[in-house]
Amino acid sequence: MRPLVKLSLTAVAGAMLVAITGVEAHKAITSQYTYNDDVFPILRDKCGRCHMEGGPAPMSLLTYNENGGAVAWAESMREMLISEAMPPWYADPTGPAVKNSHALTPRELDIVVTWAVGGTPRGDGTKALAPLPAPAQWTLGEPDLTLQMPAEHTLGPGVIDDSLEVTIPTKLGEAKWVRATDLLPGTPSMVRRALIAVENGATLAVWEPGDEAIPAPGGSAFHIPANAVLRLQIHYKKPWREEQDAKSDRSTIGLYFTDEPLSGKDIQAVTVNGPKDEGDALQPRVFTGTMTAAGRVLALRPSLDQPYGSLEVTAVAASGRRVPLLKLRAPRPEWPRRYWLADPVELPAGTTIEVTATPGDLDSGPLMKPLNFPLQIALDVVPQ
Ligand code: HEC
Structure with missing residues (x-):
């Protein structure tokens, strides 16, 4: 038996x-779009700078099904795209245009979602896929000055995230004008975001993985005094596949110099701070600041204390005329950035800057309130 x-x-x-x-x-293939012909180019251009082998995201989406790959993540991709949680890009297309948008076009969104729910066909497997994104490199070419972190920073086994703040002397014998600042991560998989500033001076860059450095427009520049010291803040986070490994990073700052602007004036920050008392995190917040001098607004840097459903910054002239400066949809504190306006805006002295923030889904992720309280909006302005 x-x-x-x-x-x-x-x-x-x-x-x-x-x-x-x-x-x-027998899962029906209803998608007319295939990975090789239609989906891969979108994932490469809109997701690949993070979702590549060795990148900061937990998985590569640049293979069909080898080593994980896009098929295994199709349903998760659909969810993240529909909920607009990925890619981390918050500029609302109905608001003022900002440079270097990472948003998917409606057509790209339709292709990926149709493919994800329609049987994830591969297409012609023998077809050679177009080249992958380049691994971390200087996006504007070799910088005029590179400054490496003084020492490696290590996250031991089991340590998942960590923040580091270091100061780095420039040892520059004379004052300089900076048109762009970039970061070359030493270990790209663990460098999640960075802030580069002159000590007691300008914020030179808000860096996120794979982003191109954007030069200040129209000959404008940041000023750094002789012998300036730079302050580098990095937030490290390991993807889950590396959580049990010890990982070390030693990143390098790159500065691109330029001539003194014709006006002789540097880019300065005008900051508008949210209310100091925490208030009710679930209530919309409206608060204002004033431009004490006339200036041209080049960019905005929101520093969030919590996720928001929406965030709008509007310039209100004495006449009551309203000019939108920035409109964000569901921004999250984990992905701070500098939004460079496609069209800088001239504002007269006395203009009111009005910020309207509606609360977002507070349960959707870790709050980072202690890091950035209160909510602050910085405007990068060239005084007139
Ligand atoms: C700037 C970097 C970056 C870009 C660009 C990006 N992602 Fe992500 N993605 C991440 C990180 C990092 C995570 C891990 C979640 C976290 O820690 O916030 C993630 C998580 C995900 C997840 C969930 C994985 C899980 O563990 O459940 C999906 C799905 C995803 N991304 C899809 C996409 C798609 C599709 C695109 C492009 C349209 C995209 N991402 C663009 C960085 C990025």
């Missing part, structure tokens, strides 16, 4: 296997 029983068990297991693979194989 025994062999018989064994045999029938094997037969049952075999039948189940057939059934399962049968279901998989």
Whole structure:
């Protein structure tokens, strides 16, 4: 009897296997879009700078199903795209245009979602895919000055995230004008975001993985005094596949110099701070600041204390005329950035800067209130 029983068990297991693979194989392919022809180029251009092998995101989306790959993440991708949680890009297309948008176009969104729910077809597997994004490199070419972190920073096994703040002397014998600042991560998979500033001076860059450094427009520049010291803040976070490894990073700042602007004036920050008392995190907040001098607004840097449903910054002239400066949809504190306006805005002295922030889904992720309290909006302005 025994062999018989064994045999029938094997037969049952075999039948189940057939059934399962049968279901998989017969999942209807309804998508006219395929990975190789349609989906891969979108994932490469809009997700690949993070979702690449060795990148900061937990998985590569740049293979079909080798080493994980896009198929295994199709449902998760659909969810993240529909909820606009990925890619981390918050500028609302109905607001003022900002430079270097990472948003998917409606057509790109349709292609990826149709593919994800429509059987995830591969297409012609023999077709060569277009080149992958370049690994971390200087996006504006070799900088005029590079400044490396004084020492490696290590996250031991089991340490998942950590913040570091270091000062780095420039040792520049004379004052300089800076048109752009970039960061070259030493270990790209763990460098999640960075802030580069002159000590007691200008914020030179708000850096996120794979982003191109954007030069200040129209010959404008940041001023750094002779012998300036730079302050580098990095937030490290390991992707889950590396959580048990010890990982070290030693990143490098790159500065790009330029001539003194014709006006002789540097880019300065005008800050508008939210209310000091925490208030009710669930209530919309409206608060204002004033431009004490006339100036041209080049960029805005929101520093969030919590996720918001929406965030709008509007300039209100004495006449009551309203000029929108920034409109964000569901911004999250984990992904801070400097939004460079596609069209800088001239504002007269006395203009009111009005900020309206509606609360977002507070349960959707860790709050980072202690890091950035209160909510602050900084405007990068060239005084007139
Ligand atoms: C700037 C970097 C970056 C870009 C660009 C980006 N992602 Fe992500 N993505 C991440 C990180 C980092 C995570 C891990 C979650 C976290 O720690 O915030 C993630 C998580 C995800 C997840 C969930 C993984 C999980 O563990 O459940 C999906 C799905 C995803 N991304 C899809 C996309 C798609 C699709 C795109 C492009 C349209 C994209 N991402 C663009 C960085 C990025």
